[in-house]
Amino acid sequence: MLDFIVYSVWLGAGATALLDLWALLLKTLFKLPTPPWHFVGRWFAGMAGGRFVHQQGISQSKPVEGELAVGWAMHYFTGMVFAGALLLIWGVDWVHAPHFTPALIVGLLTVGLGWFVLQPGMGVGIACSGAPKPNQARLLNVVGHIVFAIGLYGTALLVG
Template sequence: MHAFLPHAMLLGIGATALLDLWNLALHRLFKLPLPPWHFVGRWFAGLPRGHFVHRNGIAQSPPVAGELAIGWVGHYLTGIVFAAALLLIWGLQWAAQPTFGAALVVGLVTVGAGWYILQPGMGVGVACSKAPNPNLARGLNIAGHVVFAIGLYGTALLARS
């Protein structure tokens, strides 16, 4: 058990960092907006106060002190939780002998966390249904989680050597 948390942290941080590099590349190459981590932080900050849904959109909710930092920390903690889920399901031995299939399953299944928890909570609707271009947003969500899966797998391979 003492190896579980360090492995989950390493895998989650590595995979999330690759996702951030992906988002930066999309921003620089295609001028797509960067993820609004300050709004994610605002959403996370509301949870302890019982504010789970921002019906009029998170942008209409009052700013919270430190929301950008809260968003970034929440983003990386979420990556660690998803990596921990992978290790709980496939076992710690997965980190020693990683398979891309397991990482891809986790990557694709966790799209649901954004579609059914975060996005409705931020007032964007289920699976970005209220976004200006829902299909583009959904496609980017799926692609991002595939990149996250590549990050899980790649980090595990790098950590083995």
């Protein structure tokens, strides 16, 4: 059990850090905005008060103290949970002999949580349908989760 927790933390943190580096690269090369982690924090903080959906958009909701820190923490925690899902399905031994396919499957399946839970909850609609450039947002979501998958695999190669 301890191995499962330790590897979930390592894999999730490593994959999430690679995703963050990817976001910085996109910002530097293409001037794309980095993810709004303060809004993610606002969304998670709102759940504690029973608010799961921000109909008018999360930007219209009242800011929450510490929302940026909450957003970053939940970003990394979620990465660790996704890594734990990979290890639950393929076993902790996957870390010692990783194959890319399981990481890619987890990476692509987790796009669905963003599209059907996070984004509607934040008032952006299903699969970014309410975003200013929904197709661009969808493409960035999918590519970002592939980068996350590469991070899962790469971190397993480093720590396994």
